Structures are given as C-alpha cells and as structure tokens.
Amino acid sequence: xxxxxxxxxxxxxxxxxxxxxxxxxxxxxxxxxxxxxxxxxxxxxxxxxxxxxxxxxxxxxxxxxxxxxxxxxxxxxxxxxxxxxxxxxxxxxxxxxxxxxxxxxxxxxxxxxxxxxxxxxxxxxxxxxxxxxxxxxxxxxxxxxxxxxxxxxxxxxxxxxxxxxxxxxxxxxxxxxxxxxxxxxxxxxxxxxxxxxxxxxxxxxxxxxxxxxxxxxxxxxxxxxxxxxxxxxxxxxxxxxxxxxxxxxxxxxxxxxxxxxxxxxxxxxxxxxxxxxxxxxxxxxxxxxxxxxxxxxxxxxxxxxxxxxxxxxxxxxxxxxxxxxxxxxxxxxxxxxxxxxxxxxxxxxxxxxxxxxxxxxxxxxxxxxxxxxxxxx
Numbered sequence: 350x351x352x353x354x355x356x357x358x359x360x361x362x363x364x365x366x367x368x369x370x371x372x373x374x375x376x377x378x379x380x381x382x383x384x385x386x387x388x389x390x391x392x393x394x395x396x397x398x399x400x401x402x403x404x405x406x407x408x409x410x411x412x413x414x415x416x417x418x419x420x421x422x423x424x425x426x427x428x429x430x431x432x433x434x435x436x437x438x439x440x441x442x443x444x445x446x447x448x449x450x451x452x453x454x455x456x457x458x459x460x461x462x463x464x465x466x467x468x469x470x471x472x473x474x475x476x477x478x479x480x481x482x483x484x485x486x487x488x489x490x491x492x493x494x495x496x497x498x499x500x501x502x503x504x505x506x507x508x509x510x511x512x513x514x515x516x517x518x519x520x521x522x523x524x525x526x527x528x529x530x531x532x533x534x535x536x537x538x539x540x541x542x543x544x545x546x547x548x549x550x551x552x553x554x555x556x557x558x559x560x561x562x563x564x565x566x567x568x569x570x571x572x573x574x575x576x577x578x579x580x581x582x583x584x585x586x587x588x589x590x591x592x593x594x595x596x597x598x599x600x601x602x603x604x605x606x607x608x609x610x611x612x613x614x615x616x617x618x619x620x621x622x623x624x625x626x627x628x629x630x631x632x633x634x635x636x637x638x639x640x641x642x643x644x645x646x647x648x649x650x651x652x653x654x655x656x657x658x659x660x661x662x663x664x665x666x667x668x669x670x671x672x673x674x675x676x677x678x679x680x681x682x683x684x685x686x687x688x689x690x691x692x693x694x695x696x697x698x699x700x701x702x703x704x705x706x707x708x709x710x711x712x713x714x715x716x717x718x719x720x721x722x723x724x725x726x
Contacts, residue, residue, distance in 0.1 A: 356385045364388065383500070389438045396431050450530040451503050451550070451562070452484040465608040466550050466563035469597040472668070473542035473570045478505060479534045479612065480550050482562050490552050490560045497554040503528050505535060506549040506559065510567055525553060542570040566609045568597050572681055651710060653691065654679040660698030666691060684712045 356364065364384040368376035373387045453462040462483040469477045491498045504525040513519045523546075528535055539546060546568055551561040597609055656677045657663060663670040663678055670693075672678045682691075691708040 356388055380500075389434075392434060393438070396427075396434065448529045448531075449501070449503055449552075450487060451480070451482050451528070452487045452530075453481045453533065464563045465612070466548060466565040467597075467609050467612045468537075468546070468548050468565040468568050469609075470568050470570055471536070473572070474539060476537040476539060476546065476548070476568065476570075477534065478537060478548055478550075478565065480563060481533060482550070486562050490562065493560060494552065494554055494558075497556070497558070498552075500555045501552040503530070504551065504553045504559075505537065506551070506553075506561070507537060507539075508547050508549070510545045510547050520547065539570060543572050545569045566597065571683075647714075649684040649712070651682045651684050652679065653682065653693070653708065655693065655706075657695045657704075658697065662696045662698070664694050684710070686712055686714050 359367075361381045361384070364381060365376055365379075367388060368379070368384055371388070371391050373384075373391055376384065376387065379387060462481055464482050464486050466478065466480040469479070471477050494501055502525075504527050506525050507523040508520045509523050511519050511521065523539075526535070526537060528550075537548070548565040549559075549561040550563050550565075551559055553559050653665065654677070655663075656675075657672065659672065659674055659676045661672060661676070663672055665680055670678050670680055688709065688711040691710065693706045693708065694703065695705075696703045
C-alpha cells in the first residue's frame with residue numbers, strides 16, 4: 350500500500366512512475382498535487398478492496414460482510430493504518446486549501462474587509478504590493494471556476510502601462526507571480542527603469558482564464574536611486590512617507606489612487622493631500638487666498654559621475670551602477686531635505702582590489718511666507 354505521508358517528499362518523476370505502475374488513468378497530464386491526490390485515492394481504494402477480500406479460512410479481514418455475526422476489530426493494525434492514511438490525506442488537502450486562500454486573516458473592527466491592492470515603489474528595481482481581500486470575494490471566484498478551482502493558482506499579474514497617443518493607455522502583461530495564502534504583501538522585482546506598472550491579484554486556471562479580485566494603483570519607477578530602500582515596515586515608511594507616497598503615484602492625476610491614499614492615512618494617521626500640504630500643513634498651501642491659481646514648485650537633482658576600469662563593478666549605497674564601455678558612469682539622484690551620505694564603491698573585475706569614495710550632501714529647503722500686494726501698490 351502506498352504511504353501517503355511520504356508522497357509529498359517524492360519528486361514529480363517518482364510520483365509519475367508510481368502512478369504509471371499502479372495504472373492511474375491520465376497520470377501523464379497531472380501536476381504534482383494532482384498525482385498526490387490520485388495516488389492517495391488509489392491507496393484508499395486498494396485498502397478497501399483488501400479489507401473486503403475473504404481469506405481461505407473464511408474470515409473477513411478488516412471489513413464486515415453481510416451476515417457476519419462479529420464486526421471487524423476497530424483497533425486492528427489494518428484499521429489503524431487506514432485511519433492514519435485518511436488523517437494524513439485530510440491534512441494534505443487542508444494545507445492545499447490554505448495555500449490557495451488569499452482572504453484576509455486578521456480581524457477588522459467593523460467586521461468588514463475592503464477588497465484592495467496597493468503597490469508602493471521601493472526603489473527603481475523593486476515594488477512592494479500590499480492587499481486585503483474578503484472571504485466572500487474569494488468564494489465567488491471558487492464558485493466561478495468550479496472544478497478548475499482545485500487546479501488554479503493564486504497570482505499577482507504584473508502589467509506594464511504605456512501611453513497610446515494622447516488619451517488611451519495600453520496594458521501589456523509582463524508576467525504572473527505565484528503567491529500563497531497566509532500573507533498579505535509581496536515584493537516584485539522589475540527592470541529597465543523608468544517604467545510604469547499596474548498589478549492585479551486573482552486566480553489563474555490551467556486553461557489560461559484569469560479572474561481578478563483587485564487592481565492596484567499605477568506606479569512609475571524612478572530613473573535611478575532616489576533614496577534609501579524602504580521595506581514593508583510602516584515605521585520606516587513614516588520617516589519618508591511623502592517621498593514613498595509620491596513615487597507610488599499618490600500625487601499623480603493618472604488612475605484612481607483612493608486605495609493608496611486610504612492605506613497611508615490609516616497606517617500613518619495623517620492626511621495625505623498635495624506635497625505642500627503633507628509636508629508643511631494646510632497653511633502653506635495658500636488655502637483661502639484669492640490667488641489660489643498662482644503656484645511655485647522648485648526641485649533639485651544631484652548628478653554623481655566618475656570613471657573607473659571598464660570591467661569594474663560599481664555600487665552607490667549598495668545599489669549597482671551601470672559602467673559604460675569607456676569606464677564612465679553617471680547617476681541622477683533627488684536631493685532630499687536632510688544630510689545624505691553616499692558611499693561609492695568600485696571593485697576590480699577580478700575582485701582583488703576595491704576603492705571607496707564617500708560623498709556627503711546636505712540640503713535644506715525653506716518655503717517662505719507668501720507676499721500679497723494690493724493692486725497699484
């Protein structure tokens with residue numbers, strides 16, 4: 350009899366060989382999870398046939414037959430083995446169901462969960478996705494997929510958003526990223542900044558059908574390193590919330606950023622308005638002034654450039670920097686209102702030598718009080 354407890358540790362090739370030997374129909378088109386279920390089901394049926402088979406002495410083995418005066422022994426070795434097999438099978442089925450369940454596991458104060466997917470820009474090469482999904486939404490997808498639900502995968506679908514002309518946008522699927530239940534956030538690696546992305550979360554069936562549960566805000570990765578990486582810890586985000594909010598499309602006019610704004614306000618417990626309001630308060634936005642259409646915005650960038658050997662490996666604050674064939678390299682960085690320490694490290698192609706140069710830059714931006722003059726003054 351097949352030992353179900355060891356099936357999960359077997360390779361797909363071994364499982365396929367066992368299925369072929371046992372005569373499991375359709376084994377060549379099954380994935381690993383399907384092979385495990387099929388072999389476990391075959392083991393259950395084989396055990397049942399063994400218990401119903403009558404030996405030469407005329408006594409039944411394990412299962413009672415019509416007309417028997419004595420029922421089978423409940424604590425017999427065969428009965429205990431069968432019970433253990435069924436228990437392990439149920440455990441495997443429960444784990445598979447949990448790995449597919451993306452619904453919110455926490456407790457909400459009002460008992461309701463809003464379906465939402467929010468994407469934040471970590472740096473030019475990483476996005477951070479955060480989601481909350483209600484159990485009823487996951488159940489609707491399960492019903493819609495029917496029998497295909499057991500073969501479906503929970504995925505994050507990454508799409509690149511491009512402008513087609515001046516009014517319409519085009520979404521091109523980049524790839525599907527398989528996720529699992531029990532988590533509510535995921536890091537997504539991207540390349541070739543700057544690019545604009547949007548993410549969907551849902552279930553992908555084997556036939557290619559994709560059912561989306563939520564769609565994220567539109568984000569654009571910066572051209573180069575714009576600050577220290579930000580992880581999923583909201584205490585870290587709070588130190589530089591306006592930059593992360595801006596990089597994640599919070600101040601953009603493209604798309605609906607309501608979920609992003611709501612998430613930041615819930616976690617940081619502060620209003621998220623325009624960049625001036627977020628940083629300096631409502632008084633700096635000129636609210637109540639008769640000249641509200643008059644505005645002034647100033648920003649600055651820092652250009653770091655240098656030259657080394659063409660085969661050298663260069664990093665800026667640990668982030669890789671592209672070295673051109675002539676050995677030159679250039680980086681553009683935003684100037685943040687604080688002191689920044691920028692270590693530039695170059696390692697030789699063979700890794701034997703290493704040189705380090707540290708740049709220290711401090712920026713202090715002040716917004717002066719507006720001056721309003723009377724007409725003719």
